[in-house]
Amino acid sequence: MIALKRGARTPRFVPDYMASSLDDIDFALLKKHGIHYVAFDADSTLVNFRGKTMMRVTKQFLRSKRHLFKKWCIASNRITNDLQPLANSIEAKVVRATLFTRKPSKRFFERVYKELNSKPAETAMIGDKLIADMWGAKRAGMTTIWVGGLGNDNPLDRIFRTRQVERKLMSAYRPVENIKKLKP
Numbered sequence: 001m002i003a004l005k006r007g008a009r010t011p012r013f014v015p016d017y018m019a020s021s022l023d024d025i026d027f028a029l030l031k032k033h034g035i036h037y038v039a040f041d042a043d044s045t046l047v048n049f050r051g052k053t054m055m056r057v058t059k060q061f062l063r064s065k066r067h068l069f070k071k072w073c074i075a076s077n078r079i080t081n082d083l084q085p086l087a088n089s090i091e092a093k094v095v096r097a098t099l100f101t102r103k104p105s106k107r108f109f110e111r112v113y114k115e116l117n118s119k120p121a122e123t124a125m126i127g128d129k130l131i132a133d134m135w136g137a138k139r140a141g142m143t144t145i146w147v148g149g150l151g152n153d154n155p156l157d158r159i160f161r162t163r164q165v166e167r168k169l170m171s172a173y174r175p176v177e178n179i180k181k182l183k184p
């Protein structure tokens with residue numbers, strides 16, 4: 001996990017930290033910095049796009065970090081109601097999008113705080129999308145961690161080449177070799 005230097009004029013889509021994968025996230029460090037609550041994006045962060053189960057090593061890794069935090073949740077724009085088993089497997093709550101409350105809206109993140117019973121300054125958002133996850137959560141006051149997306153992308157993201165656009169956006173904030181390392 002790499003910390004990015006933020007200034008007053010740094011755009012909100014620039015995350016506080018970058019990690020090449022979930023197991024590259026230094027959860028103990030987050031805790032040390034006052035993070036007691038964590039929200040995870042689901043698609044391309046915990047699981048493949050529309051996936052339902054996590055890789056066993058990922059699950060074991062997250063379970064081993066669960067005790068560091070008071071609560072954590074899955075905060076997803078998925079409308080289908082199929083995230084509960086995934087959440088149960090890592091002792092997380094679920095905050096799902098509704099038709100009008102979706103990431104990156106502030107209202108969505110307010111629901112995350114409500115579910116976790118947390119304050120913005122002690123809550124971190126972990127996700128793969130610069131706008132939905134990083135920009136939205138930063139605007140709502142959270143610490144943000146951008147992770148390299150898992151395999152399959154949302155077809156729309158493939159069409160709009162979202163990942164390429166994100167990489168380009170971020171290249172101004174990190175040396176290119178780090179971006180390559182993040183998304184091989």
Ligand SMILES: [Mg+2]
Nearest residue numbers: 041043044128
């Ligand atoms: Mg995602």
